[in-house]
């Protein structure tokens with residue numbers, strides 16, 4: 469708006485000259501006024517233009533922000549859907565294998581009933597071998613049935629580890645007895661993530677879950693060689709990787725081989741050792757010509773599992789990398805045959821004083837010793853964690869020796885329930901197998917002395933004390949029964 473100039477003279481009727489002069493100056497003034505009105509309008513328009521441009525910029529900025537938020541929200545929703553779909557796939561597969569498992573169980577029960585009903589026809593019955601050896605040997609047909617994941621661990625995909633668990637998991641003091649199977653699966657999954665293996669090798673996290681479930685399903689419920697033993701060995705390997713800073717010395721491929729071999733090393737263990745397999749001429753012994761039948765079988769089952777695309781954590785690997793992982797894993801699993809203990813330890817002793825981390829042969833030998841250490845490392849753990857394992861092992865040994873006796877096969881004294889006790893079983897093993905091996909590894913990694921070797925020495929001392937008590941009790945018992953016999957004779 470333009471304001472009228474307050475100094476503009478008013479019209480007066482006093483003189484015409486004055487009037488003409490007056491109207492002239494009025495016109496001029498109106499002209500000036502119009503000019504100033506137009507100039508004002510220009511300014512206003514300019515101002516309006518600037519205002520509208522600023523407003524437009526602001527609204528664009530707001531729109532971009534709105535768009536950004538919308539895109540972010542949509543992405544989050546999509547991610548969640550992908551995750552849920554992935555979990556649904558796992559659930560569906562578990563349901564499917566549930567049904568399959570039920571069918572198998574029904575079929576095997578029918579078979580068992582048939583076996584019992586037709587015992588006189590055993591010699592001609594094709595199910596006979598299965599009936600007689602079903603728990604002692606494995607058949608590849610049975611393995612194929614077990615290869616798909618089951619629903620045994622329903623809460624596994626939802627389980628979260630506490631910070632405390634995550635920290636203790638890296639130490640040999642971890643209490644392996646207080647965890648359910650689904651929790652152990654979560655721990656194993658965590659180890660692969662924590663060591664950077666999932667990221668470095670682009671392992672599909674859902675495939676990792678499925679693979680671990682499948683691994684779980686392919687361990688049998690033996691007293692000792694079961695899924696918890698698999699977990700113990702892998703957890704000890706994980707602890708050693710941290711304790712010995714192995715990620716600074718080894719490649720990530722070596723770390724992947726160490727962990728994967730530990731996870732797979734006793735797959736489908738039937739609960740009867742190689743000696744039984746060979747003496748009883750089982751299907752496994754025949755298949756592998758008496759050469760580490762069990763360890764060969766564990767390896768074969770491991771790679772049968774990897775041959776299923778859904779469980780193949782190495783699906784992103786090129787053929788050369790897969791070959792390397794396969795070879796490394798096989799070498800380590802085969803090294804867990806205790807019949808080769810002396811050979812492997814001697815080879816390591818020759819290398820340890822001039823150990824070279826750039827020498828492939830040296831590194832392979834060390835990896836073999838490491839998996840051996842982890843496999844028999846229960847006595848490294850605190851006494852209350854270690855001791856129940858001795859009972860489990862003896863239970864499995866006694867099951868074997870009882871069977872050997874009933875089948876007329878040779879029985880090893882350390883497995884005979886008439887001859888072995890907990891202290892006698894442990895003393896020799898700790899003194900002559902465990903301590904010498906861990907002390908050799910200690911030359912390369914002095915940090916294991918306090919955490920791993922010292923507990924072994926303490927355990928040896930404790931079992932020696934227990935043995936002395938046992939001996940003294942036996943002596944008293946012997947004298948008592950001698951006195952009773954003599955008393956009886958006197959009468």
Ligand SMILES: [Zn+2]
Pocket residue numbers: 697701733734804843
């Ligand atoms: Zn083992």
